[in-house]
Amino acid sequence: MNQSHAIPTDDPLDGDTLHEECGVFGILGHPDAATLTALGLHALQHRGQEAAGIVAFDGKRFYQERHMGLVGDHYTNPMTLARLPGSMSIGHTRYSTTGEVAMRNVQPLFAELEEGGIAIAHNGNFTNGLTLRRQIIATGAICQSTSDTEVVLHLIARSRHASTSDRFIDAIRQMEGGYSMLAMTRTKLIAARDPTGIRPLVMGELDGKPIFCSETCALDIIGAKFIRDVENGEVVICEIQPDGSISIDARKPSKPQPERLCLFEYVYFARPDSVVGGRNVYTTRKNMGMNLAKESPVDGDVVVPVPDGGTPAALGYAQESGIPFEYGIIRNHYVGRTFIEPTQQIRAFGVKLKHSANRAMIEGKRVVLVDDSIVRGTTSLKIVQMIREAGAREVHIRVASPMIFFPDFYGIDTPDAEKLLANQYADVEAMAKYIGADSLAFLSINGLYRAVGGEDRNPARPQFTDHYFTGDYPTRLLDKNGESMGNKLSMLASNG
Numbered sequence: 001m002n003q004s005h006a007i008p009t010d011d012p013l014d015g016d017t018l019h020e021e022c023g024v025f026g027i028l029g030h031p032d033a034a035t036l037t038a039l040g041l042h043a044l045q046h047r048g049q050e051a052a053g054i055v056a057f058d059g060k061r062f063y064q065e066r067h068m069g070l071v072g073d074h075y076t077n078p079m080t081l082a083r084l085p086g087s088m089s090i091g092h093t094r095y096s097t098t099g100e101v102a103m104r105n106v107q108p109l110f111a112e113l114e115e116g117g118i119a120i121a122h123n124g125n126f127t128n129g130l131t132l133r134r135q136i137i138a139t140g141a142i143c144q145s146t147s148d149t150e151v152v153l154h155l156i157a158r159s160r161h162a163s164t165s166d167r168f169i170d171a172i173r174q175m176e177g178g179y180s181m182l183a184m185t186r187t188k189l190i191a192a193r194d195p196t197g198i199r200p201l202v203m204g205e206l207d208g209k210p211i212f213c214s215e216t217c218a219l220d221i222i223g224a225k226f227i228r229d230v231e232n233g234e235v236v237i238c239e240i241q242p243d244g245s246i247s248i249d250a251r252k253p254s255k256p257q258p259e260r261l262c263l264f265e266y267v268y269f270a271r272p273d274s275v276v277g278g279r280n281v282y283t284t285r286k287n288m289g290m291n292l293a294k295e296s297p298v299d300g301d302v303v304v305p306v307p308d309g310g311t312p313a314a315l316g317y318a319q320e321s322g323i324p325f326e327y328g329i330i331r332n333h334y335v336g337r338t339f340i341e342p343t344q345q346i347r348a349f350g351v352k353l354k355h356s357a358n359r360a361m362i363e364g365k366r367v368v369l370v371d372d373s374i375v376r377g378t379t380s381l382k383i384v385q386m387i388r389e390a391g392a393r394e395v396h397i398r399v400a401s402p403m404i405f406f407p408d409f410y411g412i413d414t415p416d417a418e419k420l421l422a423n424q425y426a427d428v429e430a431m432a433k434y435i436g437a438d439s440l441a442f443l444s445i446n447g448l449y450r451a452v453g454g455e456d457r458n459p460a461r462p463q464f465t466d467h468y469f470t471g472d473y474p475t476r477l478l479d480k481n482g483e484s485m486g487n488k489l490s491m492l493a494s495n496g
């Protein structure tokens with residue numbers, strides 16, 4: 001196992017950064033559980049590229065493989081999969097949100113409890129994780145990681161309920177924030193989604209065996225059938241019975257709340273072929289581009305996507321505006337997603353490596369560049385320069401989401417408000433000047449809502465989680481606002 005790592009000597013909670021996302025996959029009762037999990041994680045690679053782990057159970061023992069790096073770097077090796085026997089397993093691709101990039105934070109996390117082992121895999125971020133962590137440490141707990149996820153294991157261990165499922169439910173009911181979570185015990189696979197349903201989680205089935213995963217693309221890769229979304233606030237407990245059959249028990253232990261899925265799943269995170277919340281992601285992105293063309297038309301000769309994220313929106317923009325779509329930028333696919341790399345220096349470096357101008361499609365033209373989002377402005381700044389150097393006559397940027405003003409505490413890599421481009425300039429014109437574009441326009445919040453859900457935003461009860469655009473956070477932010485937090489908030493530390 002690739003578990004050797006240097007333990008930082010300074011307080012790892014101080015130097016931490018906030019990132020996004022993770023992918024989870026779990027299957028119960030299938031003879032090829034670990035291999036299917038590895039394939040599922042491969043399809044969920046876009047959700048986390050720092051580390052990947054799988055825990056399997058063969059009826060007697062738990063086995064774990066946890067590695068830094070990509071799924072393909074480790075789980076294509078038959079020897080690795082052979083070390084994960086059994087018919088049940090859960091896996092995780094990590095992009096850290098709380099706790100540094102280190103082996104001790106690689107998921108699934110595992111603990112030996114009174115009634116046996118339990119492994120958990122978490123996509124999301126707890127907004128009271130640090131508060132609870134301090135409380136349990138004050139009562140004598142020894143934490144093995146700096147991840148927010150570990151708190152759940154401690155709360156399960158401390159719960160006074162008899163069954164593991166009830167202990168798990170007791171634990172997650174104490175957690176606030178965003179979570180789509182899988183837990184695996186000796187006989188059970190448990191799936192849970194936070195009461196607001198910020199992060200996605202779906203249920204599928206292969207050969208009659210239940211599967212849970214972050215996105216439907218992980219079902220498609222193994223030919224599994226989509227059953228349904230795990231609902232917000234729902235806990236689904238699948239258990240192998242003594243006769244080998246599997247029981248499924250779905251519960252809603254929390255006070256019912258309206259679902260508010262994260263809009264950024266549609267804007268950027270989810271894979272375009274996934275169906276999230278019943279909507280094909282590609283179609284919503286194309287709608288975003290069409291709405292953008294209606295709201296912010298411009299005279300141009302060619303619509304060029306900033307690949308990959310901007311491509312469906314650029315197609316929508318081109319279709320609606322009638323301006324031809326061309327690949328004016330070629331993306332090197334051997335470079336990871338810059339938005340989710342750990343430091344500003346690496347992000348900047350990554351963007352240079354990643355995009356090249358396709359001069360033949362650009363020279364002498366009025367280029368309408370379409371991207372899905374502007375966060376720090378790193379990408380736009382470099383790409384406008386690159387397009388101009390390739391001979392563009394004019395460069396107009398159209399962004400298929402609104403301006404981002406507010407940080408996220410549910411997992412997205414927008415740590416400090418002052419690092420967001422929208423907060424650094426007085427208006428769109430000033431931003432355009434900084435980026436070097438002839439014009440710049442963003443999709444309106446209603447344009448985005450209509451693209452995803454077909455209706456305008458309901459200000460009294462927003463249909464989605466959209467705080468990064470509006471400042472309307474769907475939950476309390478206890479770690480951020482709690483008086484006891486001082487300045488040791490790992491999830492708020494500056495990035496890069």
Ligand SMILES: O=P(O)(O)OC[C@H]1O[C@H](OP(=O)(O)OP(=O)(O)O)[C@H](O)[C@@H]1O
Nearest residue numbers: 308309337338339374375376377378379
């Ligand atoms: O304003 P910035 O801070 O540069 O962040 C925004 C950029 O980051 C994302 O692309 P990314 O390179 O992560 O991924 P992609 O190739 O999947 O589009 C997004 O699509 C924007 O292009």
Ligand SMILES: NC(=O)CC[C@H](N)C(=O)O
Nearest residue numbers: 021022096097098123124
């Ligand atoms: N991006 C995520 O969903 C990360 C999960 C968890 N908060 C971690 O940092 O490991």
